[in-house]
Amino acid sequence: xxxxxxxxxxxxxxxxxxxxxxxxxxxxxxxxxxxxxxxxxxxxxxxxxxxxxxxxxxxxxxxxxxxxxxxxxxxxxxxxxxxxxxxxxxxxxxxxxxxxxxxxxxxxxxxxxxxxxxxxxxxxxxxxxxxxxxxxxxxxxxxxxxxxxxxxxxxxxxxxxxxxxxxxxxxxxxxxxxxxxxxxxxxxxxxxxxxxxxxxxxxxxxxxxxxxxxxxxxxxxxxxxxxxxxxxxxxxxxxxxxxxxxxxxxxxxxxxxxxxxxxxxxxxxxxxxxxxxxxxxxxxxxxxxxxxxxxxxxxxx
Amino acid sequence: xxxxxxxxxxxxxxxxxxxxxxxxxxxxxxxxxxxxxxxxxxxxxxxxxxxxxxxxxxxxxxxxxxxxxxxxxxxxxxxxxxxxxxxxxxxxxxxxxxxxxxxxxxxxxxxxxxxxxxxxxxxxxxxxxxxxxxxxxxxxxxxxxxxxxxxxxxxxxxxxxxxxxxxxxxxxxxxxxxxxxxxxxxxxxxxxxxxxxxxxxxxxxxxxxxxxxxxxxxxxxxxxxxxxxxxxxxxxxxxxxxxxxxxxxxxxxxxxxxxxxxxxxxxxxxxxxxxxxxxxxxxxxxxxxxxxxxxxx
Numbered sequence: 001x002x003x004x005x006x007x008x009x010x011x012x013x014x015x016x017x018x019x020x021x022x023x024x025x026x027x028x029x030x031x032x033x034x035x036x037x038x039x040x041x042x043x044x045x046x047x048x049x050x051x052x053x054x055x056x057x058x059x060x061x062x063x064x065x066x067x068x069x070x071x072x073x074x075x076x077x078x079x080x081x082x083x084x085x086x087x088x089x090x091x092x093x094x095x096x097x098x099x100x101x102x103x104x105x106x107x108x109x110x111x112x113x114x115x116x117x118x119x120x121x122x123x124x125x126x127x128x129x130x131x132x133x134x135x136x137x138x139x140x141x142x143x144x145x146x147x148x149x150x151x152x153x154x155x156x157x158x159x160x161x162x163x164x165x166x167x168x169x170x171x172x173x174x175x176x177x178x179x180x181x182x183x184x185x186x187x188x189x190x191x192x193x194x195x196x197x198x199x200x201x202x203x204x205x206x207x208x209x210x211x212x213x214x215x216x217x218x219x220x221x222x223x224x225x226x227x228x229x230x231x232x233x234x235x236x237x238x239x240x241x242x243x244x245x246x247x248x249x250x251x252x253x254x255x256x257x258x259x260x261x262x263x264x265x266x267x268x269x270x271x272x273x274x275x276x277x278x279x280x281x282x283x284x285x286x287x288x289x290x291x292x293x294x295x296x297x298x299x300x301x
Numbered sequence: 302x303x304x305x306x307x308x309x310x311x312x313x314x315x316x317x318x319x320x321x322x323x324x325x326x327x328x329x330x331x332x333x334x335x336x337x338x339x340x341x342x343x344x345x346x347x348x349x350x351x352x353x354x355x356x357x358x359x360x361x362x363x364x365x366x367x368x369x370x371x372x373x374x375x376x377x378x379x380x381x382x383x384x385x386x387x388x389x390x391x392x393x394x395x396x397x398x399x400x401x402x403x404x405x406x407x408x409x410x411x412x413x414x415x416x417x418x419x420x421x422x423x424x425x426x427x428x429x430x431x432x433x434x435x436x437x438x439x440x441x442x443x444x445x446x447x448x449x450x451x452x453x454x455x456x457x458x459x460x461x462x463x464x465x466x467x468x469x470x471x472x473x474x475x476x477x478x479x480x481x482x483x484x485x486x487x488x489x490x491x492x493x494x495x496x497x498x499x500x501x502x503x504x505x506x507x508x509x510x511x512x513x514x515x516x517x518x519x520x521x522x523x524x525x526x527x528x529x530x531x532x533x534x535x536x537x538x539x540x541x542x543x544x545x546x547x548x549x550x551x552x553x554x555x556x557x558x559x560x561x562x563x564x565x566x567x568x569x570x571x572x573x574x575x576x577x578x579x580x581x582x583x584x585x586x587x588x589x590x591x592x593x594x595x596x597x598x
Contacts, residue, residue, distance in 0.1 A: 142323060145320055145591045147590050238446060241446050242557075254446075264450065264458060286442050
């Protein structure tokens with residue numbers, strides 16, 4: 001993040017009429033910049049709301065998301081079942097509510113795997129360079145050659161069906177992006193004066209990477225992580241939709257859509273709500289990511 | 302120039318090597334005996350050992366890899382477990398269908414994205430710009446499988462305007478073929494349209510701020526002429542350079558689109574072969590997809 005007013009666009013730096021000197025760095029300034037973007041704020045609130053629903057799902061859900069009710073098959077919207085019931089008589093609203101857990105888990109775990117695996121690899125590879133760096137770059141090139149969903153599908157098929165395996169597969173597929181991104185960041189920072197200075201003072205490589213380079217290159221990685229959470233949620237839903245991710249009866253928006261296809265003409269509500277839930281969640285995360293990018297990098301507009 | 306090309310090709314070799322290792326490992330990472338997985342639990346001992354021998358499973362891993370690579374290099378991708386036909390034949394049979402879908406989707410995407418991107422940049426910070434960027438953000442966020450299902454519900458189930466799914470070759474029945482391709486092309490093209498529109502908008506904004514555009518305007522040229530003859534020519538460069546990436550993305554999206562709309566292309570083949578554990582076919586189709594999208598810096 002830039003600490004120099006000269007690097008900021010004029011409308012940010014512009015005269016602050018009748019106000020005291022505003023600090024142009026640090027968390028407070030970042031929050032100020034973020035809050036100026038109204039859409040980004042909406043995204044943040046929606047994501048927080050979805051997280052609350054996921055945590056307190058048993059309190060929000062009016063019925064069991066799993067127990068079948070054979071007296072109420074494929075019922076349209078009523079007072080007790082606002083989103084109708086599915087092919088096993090289960091309350092669609094309750095399944096959508098519990099589905100938030102699967103979706104957020106998918107976002108956090110698979111991006112977590114990708115960051116934990118990709119960030120150190122990229123930092124070290126960029127800092128030391130050499131043969132290992134070349135090798136790693138060709139490997140990431142190779143992984144990025146596969147269309148992302150095709151590789152995720154193939155990995156999920158090899159690992160076997162199940163949510164945990166799907167998340168590992170998605171995490172592996174996302175890893176090369178974080179390797180490339182953190183490596184590019186290190187390459188930019190490595191030659192900066194402050195790194196040179198630290199090295200001249202006899203600071204060790206590990207400490208330079210961890211304490212000096214990482215904090216200065218983290219913002220694009222945070223942005224990428226938030227955008228990739230949206231991608232991971234879509235990917236989990238896609239795998240479950242194709243029958244490889246979450247297995248029944250666990251509620252997942254993707255597998256709900258898979259079943260809904262068969263009842264499209266008789267019970268369209270089974271398809272409408274889970275899909276809308278994915279759409280809103282992904283849209284909110286994309287707004288959040290775009291907002292973070294604008295707030296963290298003043299040069300990008 | 303020729304030296305540059307040679308260098309590029311040499312840089313591709315290690316990437317292709319890793320691609321082949323990944324594809325080979327995919328199948329070999331499966332826990333358990335591939336022969337037993339393919340033949341099922343009830344297979345006889347003789348059949349198992351025959352298949353193992355045929356697949357070279359009794360030899361060391363690196364020998365297996367080299368043998369496999371040797372076959373693949375000569376165009377022998379093995380035989381499908383499901384129908385016994387050579388994998389390559391099936392791939393080549395399905396390829397034109399996916400190419401047809403990819404081309405129509407690319408057309409849909411560009412027809413929507415190019416005017417939208419140009420207008421959004423030209424009328425920056427107006428209602429038109431906000432509308433275009435909001436729709437683009439929605440296009441990036443909407444899951445394509447849901448978009449597909451909702452379109453089938455609206456246009457096929459409710460309005461009965463279009464057939465819900467299926468495929469027919471254009472030279473057999475052109476009208477019906479086009480009708481069948483409308484929804485898949487829109488579903489596959491939607492995300493791409495959103496991406497291209499955002500890309501074009503930002504590159505247009507950059508170009509519109511340059512001196513030569515100001516000069517052209519100062520000469521008294523008509524706005525539309527400046528926009529199309531001068532600005533668009535340069536703003537299109539980034540859009541065209543990422544066409545390879547766009548095609549690779551289309552191939553990934555085709556997996557979902559072809560499954561929903563029952564289009565018998567490579568995407569649908571990928572899903573079918575994975576769900577039926579037809580591993581030689583999985584290997585073939587995944588390798589095929591990677592070679593199509595192989596990238597180097």
